[in-house]
Amino acid sequence: MDPEALPDVEHVPHGGVADARILDFSANINPARPRGVTAVYDAAFAASSRYHTDDYTEYRTAAAQYSGCDPKHVVPTAGGLIAIRLALGVTVSPGDSVAVPAPSFGEYAREVRLQGGEVEFVDADSVLDIDPEPHSVVVVCNPNNPTGKLYDPGELQWFAQQCRRADTTLLVDEAFLDFTNSPSIGGMRGVVVARSLTKMFGLPGLRAGYAVASDDLRERLETARPAWGLSTPAADVGAYCMQQEEFVAETRERIERERTRMRDVLSYEFDVRESGAPFLLLDVGDRDVQTVVETTRERGVAIRDATTFRGLDSHVRVAVKRAEENDRLLDALRDV
Secondary structure (H helix, E strand, C coil): CCHHHHHHCCCCCCCCCCCCCCEECCCCCCCCCCCCHHHHHHHHHHHCCCCCCCCCHHHHHHHHHHHCCCHHHEEEECCHHHHHHHHHHCCCCCCCEEEEEECCCCHHHHHHHHCCCEEEEEEHHHHHHCCCCCCCEEEEECCCCCCCCCCCHHHHHHHHHHHHHCCCEEEEECCCHHHCCCCCCCCCCCEEEEEECHHHHCCHHHCCEEEECCHHHHHHHHHHCCCCCCCHHHHHHHHHHHCCHHHHHHHHHHHHHHHHHHHHHHCCCCEECCCCCCEEEEECCCCCHHHHHHHHHHCCEECEEHHHCCCCCCEEEEECCCHHHHHHHHHHCCCC
């Protein structure tokens, strides 16, 4: 991290509400959790009285099986954002150019600036078409947040090869990829993948994730990661969750079914983007975005003001949850 960059870097807005009386569609968190997870969490309490073994073998093995890579390529982190910070920390020097998609997760640009890097925003829809050579790192969010765009696996692999030829690191944020059947790109040379367990398993407070990389990139990540960077509850619960194949399959089916249904209904009043993620981006047209957000909240449902994403000025984002919850959202958005 570049200390000289700190005065010019600010926090970025996120979704999520603290009021339990409000149904939260502003954050993209699975409202369901795997059966048995509470018992695993409780059992981790006794083990928390001593240091966790720093090799995290069980967690790495579960993560490798979950994302289809080699266990030695997994670097445990306290959430996907820490994996992103770690990746940029070992690849970006002050003054380096980093291509960041827009619109997309605001933390990418913030983390680049914390390293002293220079952000070059590129269109998220055409990020795979850019020349990677001028950049030390190119960031891709797959599927993209907030648009939901899911990139073609073959095109993404081809772009990774172009990045490697240009000696440019490709950082792929796969925080929402486990809601799809699309394969991870983790393990390809020259690529760092950031994964999060927050979204799929409905446990944002757990702070569990990992990075995936091979060769020299993996060595740098492993050297730079903090010792005992993943708590015992996070490691034990995370490993358990990643082995719950039936839960993941059921969640994917539900999200696809409900996303299609919601899009069909919402398209009568809004311009709705195609999405491969557990959320939908709505263009509210000539309506005032703040009024839409406030009116929906008055009706008991929180949605995300998506104008906080670069390049969006008439949009809101809504999560895809369970049928009964989605019905409440649809009712709240009626005639706003």
